[in-house]
Amino acid sequence: MSILSIKNLHAEVDGKEILKGIDLEIGAGEIHAIMGPNGSGKSTLSYTLAGREGYTVTKGEVVYQGKNLLEMLPEERAQAGVFLAFQYPVEIPGVPTVTFLKQAMNSVRKARGEKQLDAFEFKKLMDARLKELNIVNDMVRRALNTGFSGGEKKRMEVLQMALLEPTLAILDETDSGLDIDALKTVADGVNALRAADRSMLVITHYQRLLDYIVPDHVHVLFEGRIVRSGDKSLALELEEKGYTDITGAAA
Amino acid sequence: MAIAQATIDSVGEATDKYKYGFVTEIEMDRAPRGLTEETVRFISAKKEEPEWLLEWRLKAFRHWLTMKEPTWARVGYPPIDYQDSYYYSAPKSDADRPKSLDEVDPKLLETYEKLGISLKEQEVLAGVRNVAIDAVFDSVSVATTFKDRLEKDGVIFCSISEAVKKHPELVKKYIGSVVPYSDNFFATLNSAVFTDGSFCYIPKGVRCPMELSTYFRINASETGQFERTLIIADEGSYVSYLEGCTAPQRDENQLHAAVVELVALDDAEIKYSTVQNWYPGDENGVGGIYNFVTKRGVCEKRAKISWTQVETGSAITWKYPSCILKGDDSVGEFFSIAITNNRQQADTGTKMLHIGKNTRSRIIAKGISAGKSQSTYRGQVRINAMAEGARNYTQCDSLLIGDKCGAHTVPYIESKNRSARVEHEATTSKISDDQLFYCLQRGIPQEDALTLIVNGFCREVLQELPMEFAVEAQKLVGISLEGSVG
Numbered sequence: 001m002s003i004l005s006i007k008n009l010h011a012e013v014d015g016k017e018i019l020k021g022i023d024l025e026i027g028a029g030e031i032h033a034i035m036g037p038n039g040s041g042k043s044t045l046s047y048t049l050a051g052r053e054g055y056t057v058t059k060g061e062v063v064y065q066g067k068n069l070l071e072m073l074p075e076e077r078a079q080a081g082v083f084l085a086f087q088y089p090v091e092i093p094g095v096p097t098v099t100f101l102k103q104a105m106n107s108v109r110k111a112r113g114e115k116q117l118d119a120f121e122f123k124k125l126m127d128a129r130l131k132e133l134n135i136v137n138d139m140v141r142r143a144l145n146t147g148f149s150g151g152e153k154k155r156m157e158v159l160q161m162a163l164l165e166p167t168l169a170i171l172d173e174t175d176s177g178l179d180i181d182a183l184k185t186v187a188d189g190v191n192a193l194r195a196a197d198r199s200m201l202v203i204t205h206y207q208r209l210l211d212y213i214v215p216d217h218v219h220v221l222f223e224g225r226i227v228r229s230g231d232k233s234l235a236l237e238l239e240e241k242g243y244t245d246i247t248g249a250a251a
Numbered sequence: 252m253a254i255a256q257a258t259i260d261s262v263g264e265a266t267d268k269y270k271y272g273f274v275t276e277i278e279m280d281r282a283p284r285g286l287t288e289e290t291v292r293f294i295s296a297k298k299e300e301p302e303w304l305l306e307w308r309l310k311a312f313r314h315w316l317t318m319k320e321p322t323w324a325r326v327g328y329p330p331i332d333y334q335d336s337y338y339y340s341a342p343k344s345d346a347d348r349p350k351s352l353d354e355v356d357p358k359l360l361e362t363y364e365k366l367g368i369s370l371k372e373q374e375v376l377a378g379v380r381n382v383a384i385d386a387v388f389d390s391v392s393v394a395t396t397f398k399d400r401l402e403k404d405g406v407i408f409c410s411i412s413e414a415v416k417k418h419p420e421l422v423k424k425y426i427g428s429v430v431p432y433s434d435n436f437f438a439t440l441n442s443a444v445f446t447d448g449s450f451c452y453i454p455k456g457v458r459c460p461m462e463l464s465t466y467f468r469i470n471a472s473e474t475g476q477f478e479r480t481l482i483i484a485d486e487g488s489y490v491s492y493l494e495g496c497t498a499p500q501r502d503e504n505q506l507h508a509a510v511v512e513l514v515a516l517d518d519a520e521i522k523y524s525t526v527q528n529w530y531p532g533d534e535n536g537v538g539g540i541y542n543f544v545t546k547r548g549v550c551e552k553r554a555k556i557s558w559t560q561v562e563t564g565s566a567i568t569w570k571y572p573s574c575i576l577k578g579d580d581s582v583g584e585f586f587s588i589a590i591t592n593n594r595q596q597a598d599t600g601t602k603m604l605h606i607g608k609n610t611r612s613r614i615i616a617k618g619i620s621a622g623k624s625q626s627t628y629r630g631q632v633r634i635n636a637m638a639e640g641a642r643n644y645t646q647c648d649s650l651l652i653g654d655k656c657g658a659h660t661v662p663y664i665e666s667k668n669r670s671a672r673v674e675h676e677a678t679t680s681k682i683s684d685d686q687l688f689y690c691l692q693r694g695i696p697q698e699d700a701l702t703l704i705v706n707g708f709c710r711e712v713l714q715e716l717p718m719e720f721a722v723e724a725q726k727l728v729g730i731s732l733e734g735s736v737g
Contacts, residue, residue, distance in 0.1 A: 094707030
């Protein structure tokens, strides 16, 4: 069953067309990787799917679980199970991480018609997730992402993903700014969240992330279009030959 | 990139939906319009005051006539015609003061109920939570609760009019001792025509058994409100005082010039917290309260005064709660949140005057500006020559919502002692689209996201509020920004 169906998606930022006709089908539980050089439109694709203001869709359609995703507000998309792990998680000074997490959790639960969690119930749930992901408690007591190291920020994204249990997780260059140890830790967290009812779109510049989060499908994004698709071996081919060769060959 | 228009709109809606916009119709016993010696005498006579107090008022009034309204603050308003106001009004039932809530004019109780602070409710609440309430309706206290409980510990908590009658020696000794009658234009006006306010005395070594709280409220049209509050914490005592205000909606600008004096004797501590939510005027700046307040405290040896304020209302706020750190090792603190929206103007801050040795002060001020409002932090830190080892830390942070508002920081720092240490930090930031989008992407709706971010910005100050007030204040921050009440 298709979770996400993107057809001929065109999008622009500040009047400049960045996405020039993307087609992509993601089935339930599948992991798709999108690779591409800088400026190919990777981040634009993730922001467009998340509904960020300023990313204007000019053509095409996106159907998520049978619904028109493009008609939904950003928070509605999140509530419906679309999760974006940010390339650069945002610092919100003065807001304790635990407060933020609880509010996010309860906003999503409220939208889904589920019972709100009280402080005690939430803490129990959070502690369980922290343990699974091997994250120290100290982090959630600090202000959200404020003064966190690159690795901590990315682990916080994974923790949020674990709590919000998305149907579609978009990982935007999760590997950027991480050393190999931090990368492994984050990848372990993501792998722990692989599930039959959870699809993932892993966006990355480098192949190395895909050594740890092994995709079912790999797509090469170049100048706003997917120019090649294949299985995980395509990532290795890219690594070997570089983007110029692949995109050149496709042109 | 500019902030989402929807956000600006939602913030803009906030003050349109002012919940407390109504005027209760109760017959008033008024002084004639205008301000003359006769007015001052009328007020004093109405309140059956002793001669010395009348003389003090008249001295203030005569001095006031020689003074000019200050213009240094960054606020603009049409000239106030002081002769076109009433300076005294009291509910008619004043002559026959109610002995219990049952005797209180039901319309009054209704007013409180509309405000969500009905005395009946409060009485119960206070019993449970240990909050005593001296309710001021317009100018005269009509009901005072939980006095008996306080009296057991020797705490005096009553209206200042009552204190003048029952404890004249205390009032006479301390009134004007911190804010002299000649202090400034508005304080002097207050000294001449003040009608009521709260009085509080904590005896030596007593820790006040409950948070003291007063709800002020302006009601009668065209009646200036001139409260006068005097709190004396005797040696080694402690008191936490809470003040919260709302006002009914009306078209005309209302002048409000209050004076608060705090006296913290050796080793005493006073914590004074304010939540101010008076009518701010409409989105075009029509109406709203003019709030010119003089608040000052004096600290003797090892004493401490802590001012915490959450200012969200009033068309104009002119207010600088200050500490005179007279005694050695005394401590002054000022924690402030000022939220302005639409065309509100706030010029607020503090003064810390270091006189004693090893005196310390801390200032944390958070300004949030939205709409077309202007917010100014104005603060003075002065270290006198004798203030060996004095220390001050000041932090001013401004947050802008939208691109039509302004935030200004005007710190004055003056040090005459080489051993003093003074630190000042200031930041100005805008609510970023990144922060808002991050929240939205986690399923948090826009208005909630804004409240969350702003509460985070104010956290250091909110933490200073007593529990009873903290929840209310956080809600108020939300209300001011959400456009939805409750």
